[in-house]
Amino acid sequence: MKKIKDFINQLILKKKSKKVLFLRSILLIVGFLIFYQVFVSKGSSYNWLQGDWSGGAEPGAVATHTSNQTGWTKFFSKDTNVDTTTTPGEITLSDTAISATITETLDADFNAGTKDTTYVANDNVYLLKPLGASCTTTAECDGGWCDADTCSSFWMGGGICSGIEVYYEDISSTKQWKTANTDCDTPQCGIDGGQDGDNLVDPVANPSVDFSLYPAQNSCKTIGGRLPTKTELECIYTNKASLGNNFVANIYWSSTEYSTGFAWKQYFGNGLQNGNNKTNYYYARCVR
Numbered sequence: 001m002k003k004i005k006d007f008i009n010q011l012i013l014k015k016k017s018k019k020v021l022f023l024r025s026i027l028l029i030v031g032f033l034i035f036y037q038v039f040v041s042k043g044s045s046y047n048w049l050q051g052d053w054s055g056g057a058e059p060g061a062v063a064t065h066t067s068n069q070t071g072w073t074k075f076f077s078k079d080t081n082v083d084t085t086t087t088p089g090e091i092t093l094s095d096t097a098i099s100a101t102i103t104e105t106l107d108a109d110f111n112a113g114t115k116d117t118t119y120v121a122n123d124n125v126y127l128l129k130p131l132g133a134s135c136t137t138t139a140e141c142d143g144g145w146c147d148a149d150t151c152s153s154f155w156m157g158g159g160i161c162s163g164i165e166v167y168y169e170d171i172s173s174t175k176q177w178k179t180a181n182t183d184c185d186t187p188q189c190g191i192d193g194g195q196d197g198d199n200l201v202d203p204v205a206n207p208s209v210d211f212s213l214y215p216a217q218n219s220c221k222t223i224g225g226r227l228p229t230k231t232e233l234e235c236i237y238t239n240k241a242s243l244g245n246n247f248v249a250n251i252y253w254s255s256t257e258y259s260t261g262f263a264w265k266q267y268f269g270n271g272l273q274n275g276n277n278k279t280n281y282y283y284a285r286c287v288r
Contacts, residue, residue: 052073054073055073055074117142119139119140121139121140126140128140128141128142128143129141129142129151130142130151131143131144131151131152131153132150132151133150133151134149134150134151135149135150135151136149145168145169147168147244152168153168154167154168154223155167155168155225155288156168156243156244157239157242157243160235160239160242160243161232161235161236161239161287162232162235164228164232164287164288165287165288166228166236166243166244166285166286166287167220167223167225167285167286167287167288168244168246169244169246169285170247170248170283170284170285171216171219171220171283171284171285171286172219174281174282174283174284175215175216175219175253175281175282175284176215176216176278176279176280176281177214177215177216177217177253177263177265177278177279177280177282178213178214178215178263178278178279179213179214179215179279180213180278180279181260181261181262181277181278181279182194182260182261182278183260184198184200184214184257184263187201187206187209188200188201188209188210188211188213188214188217189201189257193260194257194259194260194261194262195257196257196258196259197230197256197257198256198257199229199255199256199257200214200217200226200227200255200257202226203217203218203220203221203226204221204224204225204226204288216253216282216284217255219284219286220284220286220287223286224288225286225287225288226255226286226287226288227253227254227255227284227286227287228254228255228285228286228287229254229255229256230254230255230256230264230266230273232254232287233252233254233264233266233273234266234271234273236285236287237266237268237271238271240268247268247285248268248283249267249268249269250267250268250269250282250283251265251266251267251268251276251282251283252265252266252268252282252283252284252285253265253282253283253284254266258275258276259275261277261278262275262276262277262278263275263276263278265280265282
């Protein structure tokens, strides 16, 4: 009997041990799951094509919305001078003056220039060439023109005709001396009335004077010059070979009045000077 009791007790102890081991296993699994949920984080990335920047500049916030990947309308910017509404889907500077202050610094050669000292050719930007440099077109030359493959000044011959400089070419088309055959009075001329020898005043020295009724002089004013006097025009004719040598064998206006309806002009075919109607259309070569 005793052996039977001992056998039964052992069976009971084994069953209890199995229950304890099972409970321990359950506790370990539950604890692992809890630990995993607490210390493990999940990550994900959201990508979308943004076509609307109407939300404006946002220098601080970033898109963190995970539930709506299509609702972000802002953009990152250092300031608010950005236009996102004029052309939908495009970003431009709202203040055009800002663009004029931007300087490119990636290329050392271009960094030395500005928009006023560069020219564009063959999809490239180059610094304008100084006087005396070789050239193929006038666009390459700084403040001048390309003459015989050399960058030259627009104005030439300062020491030939009493210190005046002569423009490198004629005014683009023939002009009238005046739109009517009437007196040249002040302030356009030095003296009232049709005076022989009276000259149109210098528009460079008198920028406020209106020369709209004096087309030839007005054209010279636009390039910073004036018509030459009768005496200066004679000197230009005499030295035309040294002053561009590109004059036409035709009539050129001077700034000198001849009479009420006439002004002095000169024929560059033979050098003849005389007066003719102020309303006639003749060539003009400006001086300064």
